[in-house]
Amino acid sequence: MSGTGNANVEDLPRARRAVKAREQAFNCTMSRTPQTGLNVRQTTLQPPSRAGAATASNGRLTTATPPAATNMTGAEERLMVTVRIRPLSDPGEPTCLQAQPNRSRSLLFDDGTRNKPKKYNYDCVFGEASTQEEVYGIAVAPLVQDVLNGYNAAVFAYGATGSGKTHTMLGPHVRPARTNPGTAATLTATPPTANNGANDTPDVPGSSPGPSVVQSSSGLMIRAVADIFDYIDQHSDGGENFKISLSYLEIYNELIRDLLNPGGPLELREDHRGNQSVAGLSEISTASRAEVIQLLLKGNKARTVEPTAANQTSSRSHALLSITVQNLTLAGTKQGRLFMTDLAGSERARKTKNRGKRLQEGAHINRSLLALGNCINALAGGARYVNFRDSKLTRLLKEALSGRCKTVMIAHVAPETRHRDETKNTLVYADRANHITTRLQEPTILEVEAAAAATRDAFPMAHYQNLVAELREEVSRLKMKMMTERPRSGAALQRQQQQLQEQESPTEEQVKKAELKFLREQIVQTFKQQMKLRRRLLEADSHLLGLELDAERQHMVISHWQSRQGKLYDRLEEEDEEGSDSEGSSALRSAWSELGSIEKEVKRYRQIRTTTEHELEECRKKGVALEDELPERISSDEERELLSLLCRVHELEADKVSLQAERMARQAELRRRDLQLLRAERQRRLCEDIISTQRRIIEEGKVEMPEDLRELYALYQQEIHASTYNSGMQTAAGGGFPRDALYEAKLPPIFGHERGIYSASSSSGSEWSAPSPLPPVDSEGNTVNPDRAMGPLVGPRLPSINRLRTSYGSAQSSASSDD
Numbered sequence: 023m024s025g026t027g028n029a030n031v032e033d034l035p036r037a038r039r040a041v042k043a044r045e046q047a048f049n050c051t052m053s054r055t056p057q058t059g060l061n062v063r064q065t066t067l068q069p070p071s072r073a074g075a076a077t078a079s080n081g082r083l084t085t086a087t088p089p090a091a092t093n094m095t096g097a098e099e100r101l102m103v104t105v106r107i108r109p110l111s112d113p114g115e116p117t118c119l120q121a122q123p124n125r126s127r128s129l130l131f132d133d134g135t136r137n138k139p140k141k142y143n144y145d146c147v148f149g150e151a152s153t154q155e156e157v158y159g160i161a162v163a164p165l166v167q168d169v170l171n172g173y174n175a176a177v178f179a180y181g182a183t184g185s186g187k188t189h190t191m192l193g194p195h196v197r198p199a200r201t202n203p204g205t206a207a208t209l210t211a212t213p214p215t216a217n218n219g220a221n222d223t224p225d226v227p228g229s230s231p232g233p234s235v236v237q238s239s240s241g242l243m244i245r246a247v248a249d250i251f252d253y254i255d256q257h258s259d260g261g262e263n264f265k266i267s268l269s270y271l272e273i274y275n276e277l278i279r280d281l282l283n284p285g286g287p288l289e290l291r292e293d294h295r296g297n298q299s300v301a302g303l304s305e306i307s308t309a310s311r312a313e314v315i316q317l318l319l320k321g322n323k324a325r326t327v328e329p330t331a332a333n334q335t336s337s338r339s340h341a342l343l344s345i346t347v348q349n350l351t352l353a354g355t356k357q358g359r360l361f362m363t364d365l366a367g368s369e370r371a372r373k374t375k376n377r378g379k380r381l382q383e384g385a386h387i388n389r390s391l392l393a394l395g396n397c398i399n400a401l402a403g404g405a406r407y408v409n410f411r412d413s414k415l416t417r418l419l420k421e422a423l424s425g426r427c428k429t430v431m432i433a434h435v436a437p438e439t440r441h442r443d444e445t446k447n448t449l450v451y452a453d454r455a456n457h458i459t460t461r462l463q464e465p466t467i468l469e470v471e472a473a474a475a476a477t478r479d480a481f482p483m484a485h486y487q488n489l490v491a492e493l494r495e496e497v498s499r500l501k502m503k504m505m506t507e508r509p510r511s512g513a514a515l516q517r518q519q520q521q522l523q524e525q526e527s528p529t530e531e532q533v534k535k536a537e538l539k540f541l542r543e544q545i546v547q548t549f550k551q552q553m554k555l556r557r558r559l560l561e562a563d564s565h566l567l568g569l570e571l572d573a574e575r576q577h578m579v580i581s582h583w584q585s586r587q588g589k590l591y592d593r594l595e596e597e598d599e600e601g602s603d604s605e606g607s608s609a610l611r612s613a614w615s616e617l618g619s620i621e622k623e624v625k626r627y628r629q630i631r632t633t634t635e636h637e638l639e640e641c642r643k644k645g646v647a648l649e650d651e652l653p654e655r656i657s658s659d660e661e662r663e664l665l666s667l668l669c670r671v672h673e674l675e676a677d678k679v680s681l682q683a684e685r686m687a688r689q690a691e692l693r694r695r696d697l698q699l700l701r702a703e704r705q706r707r708l709c710e711d712i713i714s715t716q717r718r719i720i721e722e723g724k725v726e727m728p729e730d731l732r733e734l735y736a737l738y739q740q741e742i743h744a745s746t747y748n749s750g751m752q753t754a755a756g757g758g759f760p761r762d763a764l765y766e767a768k769l770p771p772i773f774g775h776e777r778g779i780y781s782a783s784s785s786s787g788s789e790w791s792a793p794s795p796l797p798p799v800d801s802e803g804n805t806v807n808p809d810r811a812m813g814p815l816v817g818p819r820l821p822s823i824n825r826l827r828t829s830y831g832s833a834q835s836s837a838s839s840d841d
């Protein structure tokens with residue numbers, strides 16, 4: 023599986039040295055640079071890795087010539103982590119963050135359990151008085167310059183719900199307004215209040231980057247776009263030819279939606295090199311600054327926003343904006359990409375008081391953020407394997423986090439004491455992220471031809487998507503017309519007049535007819551009621567299934583998280599419950615409490631299901647009684663015909679519902695199997711790690727290999743042979759997997775060991791090139807004495823191996839007694 027971060031175990035000391043050196047360099051920069059207070063025109067604070075990359079003045083790029091990119095390539099780069107503190111919503115409220123000068127490098131956090139507050143260090147801390155311009159100038163402007171130089175860069179806003187992420191990324195004047203469930207959000211102009219932009223510098227003529235699109239309160243996304251266009255305006259005459267395109271998507275409930283061309287969910291694909299791409303996502307090219315801003319606004323409008331108890335306009339999705347800049351030169355096309363991500367806020371079910379759909383959204387949001395936390399922890403700890411696969415968010419951010427990008431994280435915190443837990447979580451996350459080091463890749467240079475082809479390919483996709491959307495609109499408009507504007511024919515009018523006359527002096531036959539009509543209407547109504555209840559049942563079932571799967575996934579993510587902290591998978595102990603200071607324990611507490619909320623929701627829906635079933639049974643009985651009355655009331659063939667048609671319609675409706683139910687059950691089953699596979703895969707990897715480690719201990723400690731363990735290794739080796747052999751057969755038969763899938767399907771050698779004497783390929787025909795220290799097989803197929811391969815048998819026996827043998831023995835005997 024692909025996706026290992028650059029900071030692997032071997033690199034770690036080097037990475038740490040690099041971090042240290044970088045920190046020293048940073049301190050030098052800091053000491054040379056006088057603090058400028060709130061004077062944003064003098065924004066000189068630069069993280070060392072970006073010193074010289076761009077000079078941010080007034081929040082704008084002022085570099086006339088892009089700096090040489092060579093000194094950046096291949097260099098170790100620390101993920102830049104900044105923290106922004108949102109202003110107090112009520113100035114009188116107690117706060118858990120102690121005031122520090124704006125744009126300092128540390129903050130003091132009172133977690134409520136210690137005598138003195140804890141100090142956290144970051145690349146930059148933006149205080150409550152910070153402006154959008156400052157944040158842009160320090161955190162994003164240098165990245166924009168890198169993108170123009172052909173690098174990829176990413177900035178993501180992280181933090182709890184209501185901590186100010188959307189404010190930073192979009193700004194207050196483009197906030198989506200609250201929506202009713204199921205309707206699209208609309209953008210409203212939010213007048214600046216004490217809490218939304220009052221701290222920003224007022225607009226000064228000529229000070230805003232780009233004509234009229236950027237205001238003092240504008241968010242980072244608009245500022246970045248304006249800056250890119252400014253640069254292009256300045257450089258297009260000098261023989262450079264730029265092309266800009268953008269895509270904008272959201273991940274809502276683990277489904278990807280195109281925000282520039284909203285429609286059904288899109289598929290996330292991975293190529294054989296582990297690169298992620300979203301199939302069918304529109305990539306819109308434009309040469310106009312105004313058009314880009316319009317597209318951005320359109321995308322924000324389409325974003326899923328709902329009010330929660332914690333935030334009136336809470337973003338319920340993660341939004342990812344990607345701006346691609348291609349610089350077409352004679353040598354080829356230099357391509358840089360800027361990813362800007364506004365993450366949905368982590369939240370606590372108890373605080374947000376969410377239920378039903380909101381609760382499920384919250385669970386998805388928290389799970390993906392927990393998965394992101396797992397990746398950050400793994401990367402920061404220099405893990406060899408980083409699991410980006412737990413959520414779509416981490417798959418999409420893989421590039422940003424694993425080193426192919428210059429990345430800036432802007433962690434957002436709320437200063438109020440009532441948000442202490444969330445603030446602590448964010449600070450700990452950010453602190454971990456501070457340790458991630460990555461290695462930059464060469465700038466992307468595309469061939470001129472390839473770039474042209476990409477442009478050609480991109481066009482029809484967007485074109486057809488628009489066409490389909492327009493056609494759909496047309497069809498629904500026509501349907502509405504048919505229902506509301508169908509003209510009455512002359513014959514229908516005549517019949518209506520006749521009925522009116524007859525009502526004045528009804529005959530016996532007419533009375534019967536009226537009764538039958540009444541009966542029929544009652545049957546239809548009962549049927550409709552039945553269908554409504556059936557649908558409710560179906561929805562309850564579907565919701566229950568979703569919740570159960572959510573719970574299962576939640577268990578998985580928590581177990582992964584806990585295992586990284588060396589804890590057994592279990593609910594938190596009593597002493598962990600309150601006031602525990604262990605790193606990440608409050609994240610775990612909230613994950614567990616969310617799981618509790620999901621379980622409560624499951625109970626509630628089970629109750630709804632039981633009640634609905636009961637109502638359905640009653641309704642069904644009523645329907646049967648009404649239908650029993652029918653035969654004696656039917657007097658003509660015409661009525662019989664009508665009723666049989668009615669029955670047919672009912673049957674078809676019922677079939678439809680049962681088909682829907684069947685499909686739903688199948689989908690759920692597939693999802694469940696996916697989960698099981700994921701879990702099995704994770705267990706398999708763990709087992710392999712355990713085996714490799716034990717093997718290494720045995721070899722390095724020169725411990726005598728116990729007989730039964732040797733047999734187990736031999737079995738394992740055979741398993742490798744068998745899977746290699748089977749995969750080979752499949753390929754030979756022509757119906758097998760593609761080459762890379764085949765490679766993935768094979769079991770790895772027990773231990774990829776440099777000084778190994780035997781190579782798996784020589785002993786087994788396996789294509790593993792890493793030498794294996796396994797008991798080798800000689801040319802006749804007999805096992806060679808493995809002690810020779812492992813060196814002389816000396817040294818103490820490791821107790822852990824003996825324990826392993828004992829536990830294996832007891833497991834075997836209990837397994838055989840089970841048999």
Ligand SMILES: Nc1ncnc2c1ncn2[C@@H]1O[C@H](COP(=O)(O)OP(=O)(O)OP(=O)(O)O)[C@@H](O)[C@H]1O
Nearest residue numbers: 108183184185186187188189217218219336337367
């Ligand atoms: N730096 C700031 N200056 C002024 N007001 C701010 C600032 N940051 C946030 N706010 C205000 O705080 C409120 C919450 O901010 P916002 O909606 O951006 O939070 P969020 O983190 O995006 O929340 P969610 O995750 O729920 O979407 C808004 O009213 C916003 O205007």
